[in-house]
Amino acid sequence: MRIGDLAQRTGASVRSLRYYEEQGMLASQRSASGQRHYGEDAVCRVLLIKQFFAVGMTGKVIAALLPHVKDSGERCPPAVLRQLTAERDRIDAQSDELARTRQTLDALIRTTEEAMRGAPPMNTT
């Protein structure tokens, strides 16, 4: 599979895929002429990378963790384990924050909607 296909199948841009490789998160087989080729597993890998990015992990962190994700069951150096738990804790904190903020927004939305039931249309679109 070439980079364009991988991009299409993962929803990542070609640029991003190259960036992932540059940062050591994603490997590729290079053809004689230097073109990147990927196996099926690359799809999952990229999706995982995207997932990690989506929860606010940084490229460096992901690059550090990913090798140990793939061959799971293998030994994980203590430093990596620490980072792993650090990220998990960060995620927990983030979850709490999200929950709190969700409540704030929700209250606000409810108030507004109630107010709107009283005097519906308004020209301030």
Add this chain to the structure above:
Amino acid sequence: MRIGDLAQRTGASVRSLRYYEEQGMLASQRSASGQRHYGEDAVCRVLLIKQFFAVGMTGKVIAALLPHVKDSGERCPPAVLRQLTAERDRIDAQSDELARTRQTLDALIRTTEEAMRGAPPMNTT
């Protein structure tokens, strides 16, 4: 209260406070000489701003929402209401993502810890 005090009480940097003002998220009374002065309420406001930032909202969005947060119960233009709900949905999605990722990490951590119980010390610190 002057900007330094506010910074200290909220944990935001002076720089950030000025930035918040510049982006229309935070107002200040200016003394004749141009120095910023804040009331007690500014503390809550800044904390709220920080909270919003912490869940990934962008400055523009926050600036758009905040005015309606303060005088809650007031009319909220439909556009703002839409943004409000959009943000809430985004937060919900983000929460799911976090939960999924948390599981991934957790599984990884558990596997590693179990592996470590088998053959403890390792020199790859």
Add this chain to the structure above:
DNA sequence: CTGAGACCTGACATCCGTGTGAGGGGCAAG
């Protein structure tokens, strides 16, 4: 073989929140 389209590298551009430094003014205590 040829041409279209996908790919390569390298570099510069963007956005966003923040840091930082320069150069200057305000204000209160001694």
Add this chain to the structure above:
DNA sequence: CTTGCCCCTCACACGGATGTCAGGTCTCAG
């Protein structure tokens, strides 16, 4: 008045992920 500290504005820098452009090469269908 002076000293020391806080404040002001302006402006440039950064980091991270991505976009985009330029100039060149590869691949495959026709």
